Amino acid sequence: MADRERKVTDKEKTAGTGKVKLIPVYVMGKRYLVPETLTIMKALEYAGYRFIRGCGCRGGICGACATVYRKPGDYHIRVGLACQTVVEPDMYLTQIPFYPANRASYDFAQLSDSPEEIFKLYPEVFRCIACNSCTKACPMDVQVMDVISAVKQGNIERAATLSFSCIQCGLCVSRCMGELPQYHIMQLARRIYGSRIAPRAEHLNEAVEAAKGEKCQQALEKLMKSDIKQLREIYQSREIEPEMAGEDWTPAKRDDL
Numbered sequence: 248m249a250d251r252e253r254k255v256t257d258k259e260k261t262a263g264t265g266k267v268k269l270i271p272v273y274v275m276g277k278r279y280l281v282p283e284t285l286t287i288m289k290a291l292e293y294a295g296y297r298f299i300r301g302c303g304c305r306g307g308i309c310g311a312c313a314t315v316y317r318k319p320g321d322y323h324i325r326v327g328l329a330c331q332t333v334v335e336p337d338m339y340l341t342q343i344p345f346y347p348a349n350r351a352s353y354d355f356a357q358l359s360d361s362p363e364e365i366f367k368l369y370p371e372v373f374r375c376i377a378c379n380s381c382t383k384a385c386p387m388d389v390q391v392m393d394v395i396s397a398v399k400q401g402n403i404e405r406a407a408t409l410s411f412s413c414i415q416c417g418l419c420v421s422r423c424m425g426e427l428p429q430y431h432i433m434q435l436a437r438r439i440y441g442s443r444i445a446p447r448a449e450h451l452n453e454a455v456e457a458a459k460g461e462k463c464q465q466a467l468e469k470l471m472k473s474d475i476k477q478l479r480e481i482y483q484s485r486e487i488e489p490e491m492a493g494e495d496w497t498p499a500k501r502d503d504l
């Protein structure tokens with residue numbers, strides 16, 4: 248985040264933007280007036296900051312925008328994603344888009360499906376004192392402490408399943424008294440589970456085989472022979488999943504694929 252402050256004009260202070268009220272927030276100790284409806288990320292931009300790091304998807308998925316803040320009269324340190332958390336009056340905040348965490352180096356091809364692999368690479372997993380601070384810090388409601396317990400019990404499947412929504416923001420690490428790198432440990436558990444333990448998806452094998460078949464090859468050749476205009480037409484006329492499609496939505500069967 249690069250600091251490119253600008254002064255909030257009197258007009259903005261009195262008139263706001265339309266009917267939106269301006270509220271004060273403090274960014275690294277400096278006061279700014281920002282519209283009360285903005286997320287922290289948009290408020291920072293409104294205040295004149297430009298993101299060169301600490302911002303990615305803007306949709307609560309990439310985990311790049313971890314933020315810590317305090318509210319007036321409240322001793323708690325609070326954490327959240329800047330792109331998802333709405334500003335509050337007199338919020339005191341700063342971003343921690345990167346938090347140092349021990350990341351083991353390994354050749355994944357050499358790892359087996361044994362939990363011992365995780366224990367060897369991350370022995371600090373046994374430093375967990377089950378305080379649950381990691382879970383409280385998680386913006387995705389991952390039950391981080393339970394994941395770590397599952398790892399300690401050697402249950403990689405449970406660890407992988409429980410941590411599926413982890414977005415690697417690192418907020419769990421920032422609160423851990425045992426100094427565990429939870430998000431790296433959880434990622435390794437998911438990798439081992441996905442690659443070595445989860446049953447193979449039959450439909451995936453079928454799709455791979457179908458892709459090698461004549462029908463797909465012909466469709467591919469047709470695409471390769473198309474010019475830009477034809478490619479655009481094909482792209483624009485493609486079947487798109489409706490925005491509100493339910494889980495049962497399936498694409499129409501096409502003869503050319």
Ligand code: FES
Nearest residue numbers: 303304305310330
């Ligand atoms: S910018 Fe991606 S989670 Fe906030």
